[in-house]
Amino acid sequence: MLQHRANISGVILAGGKSARMGTDKALLKVGPYTLIETIAGVFRTLVDEILVVTGRPEKFARYGDKAVRDILPGHGPLGGIHAGLVQAVHSRVLVAACDMPFISAPLARFMIELPGDYDVVVPRYRGYAEPLCAIYGKGCIEVIEQRLTRGQNKITGFYEQVRVRYVEEEEMFQVEPHLERVFLNLNTPGDLKKARSLGGWY
Template identity: 45%
Template sequence: MKAGAVILAGGKSSRMGKNKALLQINGITTIERTKNSLREVFDDILLVANDAEKYRFLNVPITKDKVIDKGPLAGIHAGLLTANHDTNVFVACDMPFISSKLAKLLVELSDGYDAVVPVINGEQHPLFAVYKRSIIRVIENCFETKQLRIKSLLNQVNVKYVTEDQLKNKEIDKLEQVFYNMNHPFEYEKAKIIAKQ
């Protein structure tokens, strides 16, 4: 596939109280689960993390934010600057049940667009989405104008929004579970229960 995958692990995990990327589910860290799922489809996987030493065990290239303290937008920026491909699917490190099939589909839907963002039950999911190198300058302009929300970026580029209705019949299992993310300890506990089921 002529696209790459980028895992974002630059967050501070302040609500969780510990590094959520390294929390284990069924004996495997969340970030390894993400990497293993993406590896089913993507040969090129890049990690964006500001503390590279913690993630050497993943055996993937690691880059860090080029612009400091700008949130997930800085991670997308660093990933696009470093990735080997113009088109990349980006995934947050706190989503233990991502679907490689969905990641592949989002890439396939990206022709003619700067970004592809799923919208499930009316909620946008910009941290399991496709972004292209064509938006780097727009991101840098967002930094300059202090528009740090990803939504601000999306308002300025050509985005394909994909709803659950458009994903039906695509054989993507448990669609809502795919977008489950862990920010608080109770969400981690729930993830462990889901994984056992």
């Protein structure tokens, strides 16, 4: 069945060091697929184009339509979001970290289809923004660039300068009952063990 895909690009961030995990997180398996395969599989149903933003494009090219490098390297995930936004075909990008095994297609679709004109659409769960599972518009590029060049790498740091739509828990629960694991990201071997014990992935 052909699924509706919006005019939006997908950006998978895979340029981290995985130092705490001790091995490349994107290629770890939780369930039958590696993390990057899982995220790319979900993105395929939602977006027109998938960019993997990584320091090693040759290793990751096959997981997306394109693998691209950070334009301003050494700034962490915000540098990856910036590179994805600049190099995406579409004016909006759906961003996910490569270490989120339970990313939710229904929630992402809900965010994509929200009416209104925003620069950022970001879930807020248990009082905190989830900036690595969010939508960013090209209108953010300039302000991100300014911050990165000043060494201000905190992702949510630029939110007060743009139009942000927070997606609240009560809205999210309507489309995704398993919020407690949707935003789980894996940093350590202990996190990996926990995720594997949860099971129930797609």
